[in-house]
Amino acid sequence: MCPEYQETDSEILFMAELRREFLEKTRTDLPRMEEAFAAGDLAGVAVIAHDIKGTAGVFGLHEMSDSGRLLQAAAQEGRMEESRQLIEHLKEQLAQALGTPPQGTNS
Numbered sequence: 001m002c003p004e005y006q007e008t009d010s011e012i013l014f015m016a017e018l019r020r021e022f023l024e025k026t027r028t029d030l031p032r033m034e035e036a037f038a039a040g041d042l043a044g045v046a047v048i049a050h051d052i053k054g055t056a057g058v059f060g061l062h063e064m065s066d067s068g069r070l071l072q073a074a075a076q077e078g079r080m081e082e083s084r085q086l087i088e089h090l091k092e093q094l095a096q097a098l099g100t101p102p103q104g105t106n107s
Contacts, residue, residue: 015059018059019059022055022056022059023094023097023098026052026056026094027094029048030090030091030094032044032048033045033049034087037084037087042075042078042080043076045071045083046071046075046076049068049069049090050068050072052065052067052068052071053066053071053072063093064090064093064094064097067089067093068090070082070086071086071087071090074086
């Protein structure tokens with residue numbers, strides 16, 4: 001039987017840094033997503049949502065991952081209003097993860 005694995009402090013710090021980088025990248029991706037949505041480019045919205053869905057899950061941000069999954073599906077299926085609402089929800093979730101108020105919320 002293998003002994004239970006214990007993360008080292010450096011591994012924990014490394015993962016925390018990767019999570020921070022993901023959140024910062026998402027902060028820049030959301031305005032791009034809003035621009036794609038405004039231009040009617042739901043395929044572009046779906047691509048960004050797909051990235052958020054996968055990476056958020058890796059970092060334990062399961063609600064954000066679920067929102068990304070729902071947004072990807074809504075965008076792929078052309079559901080504009082649902083896509084808009086999910087983009088706003090992702091902005092709120094990002095702000096919560098960063099500990100800052102959401103920027104540019106149009107709710």
